[in-house]
Amino acid sequence: MSGLGEASNGAASSSSASVPARVSSIAQPPTTVEDNDDGGSSSDASDDETAPTTTGDGQTAKQRKKKKSKAAAKLRKKLGLSNPTSDPTEKLLASGNAVSGKISDDVVTQVQQAVAAEHGSSAANAVTKANLAKVMAMMNMERSAMLSSQETKAKASKQIADHKFWKTQPVMKPTDAPVDEEGSIQPSVPPSEVRQEPYPLPADFEWVTVDVDNPSxxxxxxxxxSANYVEDDDATFRFDYSPQFLHWVLKHPGYHRTWHxxxxxxxxxxxxxxxxGIPHELRVREKSYQSTEINFLxxxxxxxxxxxxxxxxxxxxxxxxxxxVFHAIYTVGSVLPTPVSCARYYHRTINARKLAEIGFSAIxxxxxxxxxxxxxxxxxRPNLPGLREMERGxxxxxxxxxxxxxxxxxxxxRFTDHEVEHILLSGRGxxxxxxxxxxxxxxxxxETEGRITDMFxxxxxxxxxxxxDKHKSLNAAYLFYYATDVVFSDSPEPQESGASTSSPSSERALALASGKEPWQVNHLTNLLPSELADESRVPSWDTESPTIKSLLKQRLNLLINTLLIIARDEGFxxxxxVTVMDNPLFLQEQKFGPGDGFLRFYLFNWRCKPVAGGMGGRPGEGELDPVQSYVKGLAKKASGEEERAMVEQLVRKVGRNPADVGSGNGIVMV
Structure with a gap:
């Protein structure tokens, strides 16, 4: 999200884990809000309480049919057979022949010059009109396949306008006017004005508060x-959150037991x-507020x-x-009203043989x-001087x-030091x-000369x-947070805070100590003065110079390559x-491949312009990007030089296309 900073990719917070989408066929991202939130049953669920009728082998007719279909597909693959009407090679050749006549000699020359500048004259000589036609046809195929997959998912759930539940909630709607002022949709109110009784449940069901400190x-x-949460479309993979993982996520500092x-x-x-839900201080551009990160629905x-x-x-x-707390953030694979950002899943193969055997990727x-x-x-082995495991000190x-x-x-x-210690070290086992x-x-x-210069x-x-039959578990590692000081090589170090007490308190803690209620101070930070000072005089990602971007790209490729080596040695x-933070700077070089899974970010009770999520580098992504949709909507309404200038200004505020700035986006995963 062209402005996203992450926690789960390194892009979202610890509880918003990234999805295990496959390289060749998607796995739905971990959802915090289900596709059937308005009461419709899911494709893999029965329409009533009872289990579907089973046959003598314990399987439903649907399951038997699905298994036979898979077996037949595997047999066709082994025999080298394919459906002539859907053979990608035939489609590619047909499309390529059709497109080749539309490519001018000037275009070929421009591409040859660009390739020569990047890869040399020998590579440029291989660029011909026929080759370009094939590339364009391939891109069209990728775009069509990706958009078709997303359209199928959208039809599986209700149309956005028909979401009976979400249109009653304080969330942004597709029909909303352009955002002038970012902020709350509804005001916070004292607890006395909040519903005091739990919402009613169907007969024979009851609410409980789950104690995550109780092992049972x-x-x-x-x-x-493990039996009912997110799985991919053809029921091949399903997230397997360990009890240790759940304890680590749900015991975030400041957590409320009543939110479980x-x-x-x-x-x-x-x-x-x-x-x-877990407590979460979120900053959107220049405003920050206390919120809840919702997960594991x-x-x-x-x-x-x-x-x-x-x-x-x-x-x-x-x-x-x-x-x-009156605000929240959540991530979902599907489209609900209304995404603030969208990022795409990428996957870096480590154990290529196993991934091919289980159908995660194809040879x-x-x-x-x-x-x-x-x-x-x-x-x-890694080649990174000063590398070591992080310690509490x-x-x-x-x-x-x-x-x-x-x-x-x-x-x-926004994380305090206490939260940094928790999210990075409390899960060490x-x-x-x-x-x-x-x-x-x-x-x-x-560590370089006694100073921490990088972390991942x-x-x-x-x-x-x-x-x-051969493999029972896919050992997946998810990129979490990373940071490097190369982006600050031309920026001054922040001044130390001039706090006058030996034990300073945050703005919010002081307000609470003075008698203010939590609902009255949602806009105040939990960061201590010294921690708040760390954010001063930091340039935005989309204003950094080409020199800084080049240094950042070089350093991140070294750091992520080192991470991959460690992940391999740890058995992943x-x-x-996902395409948040600065990830697009290393995805290609480190051989990450695009999956067909997308992760959409939503804000509850907060109105703002969309945030770029690193999309736009591949065919079809523009149609799924909330930023580009927002800008197109503004452009349609603009007329005349003055209006167009206003649109251009809004585009700059919302977030630029990654291709324009050489970096991925504006989101750090949350």
Missing amino acids: ELKEVYDLL IGVRVVSTSKLVAFIS CVHKKLRSKRLAPVLIKEVTRQCHLTG PHNMSMEAHVRRFELPA DVPSVGKLMRRYMRRFDMAP EDTPTGRKGQVTWTYVV AFYSLPSSILDN DVVNC
Whole structure:
């Protein structure tokens, strides 16, 4: 998001984990709001409480048909057969022949000159009108396939205008006028004006507060998610959040136990639904506020027709309001009213053989498995002087570096040192004689002459493989936060805070101590004066000079290459990320491939212009980018020089196309 700073890619906060979308066929991103939030049943759920009728082998007719279809497809693949009407090579050749006549000699010459400047004269000589036609045809095919996939997903859920639930909520609507002033849609109110009673549930269901410090209750959440949470479209992969992962995410500093909400069946005490929130200070451009990061909205598959999802959302909203928080952020793979940003999933193959065997990625045509594996080989060991694991004593330095780095983006979480310690170190697991047990996060720093110059982190989020006799788990690493000081080589260091007390308090803490209520101080920061000073005099990502961008690109490629080596040595099969932060600067060089999954960001009770999410570099992405849609809407209404100048000014404020600035976007994952 052309201004997003991340936590889950390094792009969103710790609980907004990135999705395990496949390189060749999508996996729906981890949703915080389900597609059937208005009561419609999902494609993999029955329409009533009871399980579908099964046959003698324990499978439904639908499951048997699906399995036969998969088996037939695998057999066709092994035999080298394909459907002539859908053969991509035939389509490509046909399209290429049609397009070649439309390419002028001037265009060929321009492309040859550009290729020569970047790759040399020998590569430029290979550029011909026929080759360009094939490339254009291939791009058209990619665009059509991607948009068709997204259109199918959109039709599977209700049209945006028909969302009975969301059109009653304080969220931006597609029909809203252009945003003049960013801020709250509805005002905060005292707890006495908030609904005091829980929302009603269907008969035989009851609300419960889940205690994540209780191992048995945490295990219940794990069991619910592992069997019913996000999976890909053909039910091959499903997120497998470990109890350690859930504890790490849900125990964020300042968390409220009442924001961990479950639904049980009264007669059996079985946990059948869950939703959670964690406290989250969010900055959108120049304004910041206290919010809730909503995650893990999950309803048991057999109960998808009970309309529990919207009731869960309303109940967690009520609980947040009772504690004085009236804003939220959430991420969803599908389109709801109304995305503030959209990013695309990318995947870096580590264990190429395994990924091909489970269908996560495909071996290119006319390439052997051995050659395919060699494409993704990494150096034997890192070549980064000063690299070591982060220690607790590094927290102040790492916190300062992260706050400065994230301030560059248009939308990012704000973390105190206490939060930095939690998100980066509390998931390290337990040291045992045989290694670490239950490790969730891996965090490294680069120390040069006693100073922390760089940091990067990733976390583990495996997926269960549901239909494979050889492999049962996909070991996926997700890029988390990173930061480097090369972007500040021409910026002055922030001055130390002049706090007059030995134990300074934040603006918000002082206001609360003076008798203010939480609902009255949502606009105040939790950062201490010294932490707030770290954000001073930091240039925006889209104003950085070409020299700085070049240095940043070079450094990030070294850091991420090192991360990939570590992930390989730790036994991961793939490293995933989305196009937030500065990720587009290293995706191609580090051999990340685009997936067909998209992650959309939503803000509850906050109106703002959209934020760029690193999209636009591949065919069809522009049609899915909220920034480009917003700008096109403004352009249609503009007439005359003065109006067009106003549109251009708004475009600059919203976020530029990544191609214009050489960087990815404005979002740090949250």
